Amino acid sequence: MYYQVDFDEELRQVQRAVTYYQDSAAALRNATDLSDEIRNYYRGMLVAPDSPALRFRSLFFAMRLQPVLSYMQQCEQPPRILDLGCGYGLESRLLSMAGAHVYGVDYSADKIAEARRQQATYEAEHGTQLPLRFDSASLFDFEADEPFDAVYSSATLHHIEPARQAVQVIARLLKPGGWFFLSDENGFSPVQQLAVQQRIGWTSSRHIVKTNPQTGQTYEYGRENIRPPLIWRRHMTQAGLKPEFIKYCRLLPSLNWPLERLVQAERTLRNMPVISQLLGIGFLLAARKPLPHD
Template identity: 30%
Template structure:
């Protein structure tokens, strides 16, 4: 199994595809020694048993392009410090560490952190050296007190409430000139609107109340509370950020696309990505913003 030693010579998209292949092999063999319940949960996340895997892998790799490109251009004296906000089961934290970053992953759920820690140990052993990985079981609105060069949030802000509070935290922990890279579902994508209404109803609360076992307090947890790209841009500009780039992806969903159509769909995606109506066509956005220096 390659550990991405020659990743600087690869395109960011190819790095993402190579990494997801590594993850699939890890999960296929349960090399990280997860329990059956843990393994089942993470295998669902990466569609090991279902869906059109080439499409799913393509969509995932597209979301990673910007941050991999950033890491490839990093020329600082020390490794870039990355906060993976809402790190889940640790995949991106592990990827960034494999690419040389100093990574802190934080997640509210203790079972996610347990899985992430086990997987981090496996990849450190595989690499033959300890990866720069630190895990925090905590509330990202309260338990982050260090400075970072990058804050990464994939499918996290839909679960953080209020989002404005999280953006304030991001602004506070980023070094001047640091980057916030967020990848999430677009609020007004027709597919998301229909799915959201079907699964959760037209009239629902944007959050639920969950107990925080560490503090004994109750916290608000976002209930798939997606935001629009325009709203996010406005909020970030109001906090002194410049919007560097917005990429739209997931024009085609793996669960419904036949495999034979995928090569043609990729060509069509390149056309759609340059269209002014991509806010409505790409279910997922990846936004990169830079804090004022």
């Protein structure tokens, strides 16, 4: 169940994602037209380029995306990927730059408008057109023209309720043989649970009702409702998906080591069950939709 991949392949894709993240951070630092909301959203990227915080975040970003990038390398044709909860499109752009046809979806119309603006800016600066589109939609109302080769969702499903029904919808959006890559905070880790309670308050509920300002409709919302991977595996299995592997990410503090050494150390620690489950800040859990003859 633990993730296994060739070291050179992992290092190559991690380096690619780290470089992209740090280049994106530099572009944000140089931007003069960012709103306060966007600055707050990207506050972790707007730190000094040599800061431990940026090193930590860039490696966390890269380690959780690496299995998706490696999956893409194995596809005979460019895969069609749904980025669920794409936010401002940071990961969507990387996946499309790597060759996937990406459909980024987010509940926030404001985030989608900014994602489109950033895409247009990138395309104008580089003289290219990315295989990428963005739309605002709720997962439970979303309709696709055709099923996807893969669904990727990062730090999103702990906001979508009911979680079990959300995974069932995702399973229906996949073609047979398609992959669901779920990246989220590790709800099994006491450190992460403590961090969440400090963020939202000790008496705050993790499950609330919110109102969409555009439509006036109410909807269930998970307030940092992070869960252990075991719960997500159960939801995947109940939805007809087959969990294939889990990769725990960011088991080390911010260390000023060469990237190769950091990746090797993470590889060693993530295959130690107790250590990885307790110390891993996040995880990427991958499940596959069986083919008819499986």
